[in-house]
Amino acid sequence: MQEDDRPGLSVRLDAVTKIYFVSGEELPAIRGITLSIDKGEALAVVGSSGSGKSTLLHLSGLLDRPTTGAVFYGDRRVDHLPASDRAVLRNRSVGFVFQNFQLIPRTTAIENVEMPLLYRGVSARERRERARELLTSVGMGDRERHFSSQLSGGQQQRVAIARALAASPGLLLADEPTGNLDSRSASSVLELLLGIQERSRMTLVLVTHDAEVARFATRTVRVRDGLLEGS
């Protein structure tokens, strides 16, 4: 990855397709998308459910591999790397925020936030300090010993955001981050996400079906039936 002075990570999807095979049948989720996401951009990906927008996000975050096509981080092709190298890239360069929070059950808020740093081999004390800082910055400083089951949806999503930021990634990927929240917590979580993006200038990709949410983004792309609809 080439570094320049801007902190974010640029991502390029080059003619990617993703075809799932379910009991011998081909189910194309992405039919061929080429998309460049610039550094520091806040990109909204909108589309109805089943349009392939989440798959697009997962391909960008190396959680999944395209059936054809390539994914580049900066100038480096990354989709064909072995699982272990992709894990390291996810750990260092990507932060995920999911619709259903995906906190680890029976684990405290602070342990969740520390986890990316754990896989990076950061010392226990440094992990704790950094996690505490992040929890405070998302307004969860007083809840660090709470288990995820003891937190409301909005609070869980705040913890998840803190976890996504723990490794200081260049790319933050949010998959319907407000989808499971009531409107009040939804707007505060959204504010939080966009505020973070604005301050840190990291690249943000926000998948949503909500046009209101998309309004906050610097750019919006629409996915329909696995294809990009204008840009």
Add this chain to the structure above:
Amino acid sequence: MLLVFLGLKALLRNPYRSILTSLGIVIGVLSVIVLVSIGLGAKALVLQSIQNLGPNLLVVIPGSVTDSGAQVGGGTDTTLTVDDAQAIREDCPDVWNASGALRTAAQVQSPQSNWSTVILGAEPNYLPVRDWHLAHGGFFGPEEEASAARVAVLGRLVASRLFGLSNPVGKFIQINHSPFRVIGILSSKGQSPMGMNQDDMVVIPLSTLQSQIMGVTYVGVILAAAGSPDRVDDAKREIRDLLRLRHHIPPGGRPDFDIQALSDIARTANRLSLILTVLLALIASISLFVGGIGILNIMLVSVRERTREIGIRMAIGARPRDILLQFLTESAALSFFGGLAGGVFGILSILAIRSFLGWPAPIPWEGSLLTVAGATILGILFGLYPAWRASRLDPMEALRYE
């Protein structure tokens, strides 16, 4: 190191399941250690009683005996005599001493009590041949033997049964209603390899037993002691040649006696108890193996149950090998701590067996360590497949798993 810690933490999150899972290993290790200890105890017991009989001892028994050993005293033929014993004593250079002996069962009475026991008729040199000593009093000599005197030397157990704590030397007992004067008490000798309590007997002169109680002229057995353990084989050959000559056995003919060296019996007994120990350990290993399968089962369930957790961990940067190590640590810890607990309980059980059953079970320290190590390796082996499956999960599918 951190990931090892992670695995341990997951176990603590589910303490009851962890304890129940390792219970199989606990029981497996416990049974291996205890059964091996019991086997070793059996071996020690056999060797000790053989040592008690004297390692130099040769036993000549009459009658044709199949060659599988352990039939000492079984011969019912009446071809051996006191003269044979004397000839062995005098003509076999590698025999240091020998004594004929004959036994019967009889009721023995003291003024206070009575006891059913073994009456052993022996020659005066019986004690040195058996490497046996007196606790009190004396033994009978050639005069008593020659005159078939009614004197008796009591075994430890018989003395206490008949006379309690008082000293019986000089008092009279009745054997088959004939009075015998007690002249000595034997020191305690314990069990013979054939399981007989050697303290439960009364020794009287051989001639007295033959002529006054049984009315026979043969001896049941001739015990011969070789000069030293390495002369046992020579002594055995000399006795055989001598007796064949005396009994007029033609060359190649089947002898009417059999000679067994205690060292042969010791070898056989040693081999048998080794087989016993190995067999017990094998049986116990099966339970250890079953414990390992328990771990395999629980780890598979655990991986399935935590599929989403694995997906999350992968999404935030856990490499396949991080996941592998985490689950492997869990199964290794389950089996290691289970094994450790099994080792501790096993050693406690051995101590209990020793104090409550009086079995001389040694604590097999090395074996215990080996078993605990083996259990840990077993746990890692059985944890390998579930951990591998966890590490090969697709992060995307794992995240979607409900």
